[in-house]
Amino acid sequence: MKRLVVFTLLRVVDGLVKLAMPRVETHRLLLVPGIEPLRWRLGRWRAWRTMERAARSVPAYRAFLREHGQGRRLDTRNGVEAAFARLPEMDKESYVKRWSIAERCLGGRLPRRGVVVDESSGSSGVPTSWVRGPDERQATRQLLQLGFARTSAELPHPPFVLNAFSLGAWATGMNVTASLTESTMIKSIGPDPDKIIQTMREFGTGFTYVILSYPPFLKGLFEDDRLDWSQYTIVAAFGGEGISENMRGHILEYARAVLGSYGASDLEINLGIETEFTVALRRAIADDPDLAARLTRQQEYGVLPMIFQFNPFGYLIETNDAGELVVTIARAENISPRIRYNIHDRGHVTRMRDVLPVLREKGLSAVVAEKFLDLPLLFHYGRSDLSVDYNGAVVAPDALRDVLQGDPALLQAVENHRLIAFEDAAGDRQLHIALQLSAHAGDLDTGPWRDVVVSGLRRLNLDFSNAIRTAAPATLPTVAFYAHRTGPFARDGAKLKNEYVWQLGPGEVDQHDLDLGWTAPREA
Incomplete structure (x- = not known):
């Protein structure tokens, strides 16, 4: 009975979400403060439904569960989270490389239309192809546009996005271009400083240039003295790897804001985002060992974590016994579901309700004042398999x-x-x-x-x-x-x-x- 009630409710919620998707302004309502407990619970229910749908409809996942002695339905009597913890983890070696792309898709086949294929290189440099259907690309597009809409509303000049991520079939550059084309002016250049400088000279100083790339490239770009960077208004956005606060400060000498995004080609390119609040919190943690000890595992891993906010309506993110992130994409429409996918990154999730009291106790009112989303926090310590x-x-x-x-x-x-x-x-x-x-x-x-x-x-x-x-x-x-x-x-x-x-x-x-x-x- 509980399953029937929950899944019926989710059909209603999904219908409302689809109505909201065409407009960023409407989609923003899904992230309003005050409904965090509802988002948290609905996200877990969506992950439950997605898991059972995959167990019925995805040949590879059905076989994977059978290998681990797991049935097609979750026993949720002790809660959805406890039930998920009993499911096997998947990763590239245990799942992706063992079954064909079609076997990992709903119905055991690739749709004939609407599928985009991109690649990730991984640490080995051997490309892996990932398939994405129209619904999941629409969801990714809306999240990127929502974040961009908030940033661009505060800019002094019309935004002009220069996409300096690697282009071609690579996931990040390809998806960023597709996602932002509808909402702004964009030029997809790739990591080519000559063309970026040429473009900025050509279009002049009447734009705010939002330059997207990897941190080392951004640093090298702004140190190029062929352009007087002080004459231009710049926002820097990065992904692909972390950044130190000193590096952020260095880039801030040239840009009015430096914010990052967390994603993985194996999953989605934009699982979480840095906000003004997470940057302020990270700096406070860097300055206060006691705060770091209370909120992070910095002492255990020997690195200051990146901090992102993510929407629990879309993702169920767990931490296993090895300290690694295990991610379930809750969206049922993904043509190639990921259920408890281990991307071998170290990290953990903390809800805002557990962080704010600590900050207030510490007298960090300036950090608290930066909060505009009550989304949970993802603390990320880097790759576990690249040490x-x-x-x-x-x-x-x-x-x-x-x-x-x-x-x-x-x-x-x-x-x-x-x-x-x-x-x-x-x-x-x-x-x-x-x-x-x-x-x-x-x-x-x-x-x-x-x-x-x-x-x-x-x-x-x-x-x-x-x-x-x-x-x-x-x-x-x-x-x-x-x-x-x-x-x-x-x-x-x-x-x-x-x-x-x-x-x-x-x-x-x-x-x-x-x-x-x-x-x-x-x-x-």
């Missing part, structure tokens, strides 16, 4: 990023970084911290900066600090700075995304011309 192990400690490239971007000199001088784990000729596991200097780094005396980098990592990650103290002398981490596009960075730019972690096998070290001459001191 390296060192003598029992887990070292994440995000932590190295925060160290490098936390010092103005390193922020200016270092273009890219990489953690390289390998086995030496003696069979010992080694860690090499490789830092690529920018083409315009100038004469940086890199000697003292090696200590700065290691000390910064040890400060953020106590496990890493202890691992150094207990390491054998022959296995202490090594650090080296490399001239632009040399050593392990010689082939940078050949792939879509930066590579921040390498795991090298025996005998592969010499192929990359690693400089292993400096080792970290045992004591901090």
Whole structure:
């Protein structure tokens, strides 16, 4: 009876949502403050219905559940969340790569019309195709337009979006262009600084340029002195990876706002967004260790989390025992459902009702005043499968990023970084911290900066600090700075995304011309 009542109610709600979808102004009503508990509950019910529909109609998911001894219906007597926790997690290896695209679709087939195919490169660089039907593309479009509508309403000049994400079949650039074409003027350029500068010169200073790209590209773009950036009004929006607050501050020297989006090609490109509130909260956490301890797992993971807000009506986001995010897209219309999909990112969700009392207790009224959405918060600590192990400690490239971007000199001088784990000729596991200097780094005396980098990592990650103290002398981490596009960075730019972690096998070290001459001191 409960299932019948819930699913009937959801049909009514879905009908109202579809009526709202054509207009951003109407869709905005779905995010009004004060109905957060309703959104939270409806989202869980929608995920329940979507799971049971997939269990009936998707051949791959039906087989996947059968393998794990799970039936097609959820036992929700102890609540939907408890029932979902008993379902198996899926990911690329356990699900996507084992069944064909058609077998992962509703009815076991691809629709003949209305399907868009895009790609993700992943950390391996091997593309994976993802199929998206018209309903899910419409939902993504409305969320992007809604966020853009709020931003553009506060701009002093008409907005002109310059999409500098990688184009072609890649998910982000492709979907951003499709989503924003209806609501603004947009030019899809790709990560090409020459064309961006040429476009801005051509159209002049009468627009607010909303430049979308990855953080390293934005930094390099604004450091290009061919344009007097102070003459232009700019908003920077980023995705694809995190950013340090020091890097945000650096970009804010050129842009009036710097906000990020969280998504994954495996799921959707815009699961969550940074807001003025989340940025203010993140800065407060960075300044207050006690606040960080109460709201985050920063001490455990050794990195300041990115913080986003997301709509629980559309997504059920859990955290498993390994601290990884497990996401269910609640929307029933997706032609290729994702039920408890593990994207191997570390993170957790906290509802606004649990955060605001802590902020008020701390006297952070200025942070609270920035809140305009009561959507829950997603704390994101980076990839769980893109870290390296060192003598029992887990070292994440995000932590190295925060160290490098936390010092103005390193922020200016270092273009890219990489953690390289390998086995030496003696069979010992080694860690090499490789830092690529920018083409315009100038004469940086890199000697003292090696200590700065290691000390910064040890400060953020106590496990890493202890691992150094207990390491054998022959296995202490090594650090080296490399001239632009040399050593392990010689082939940078050949792939879509930066590579921040390498795991090298025996005998592969010499192929990359690693400089292993400096080792970290045992004591901090």
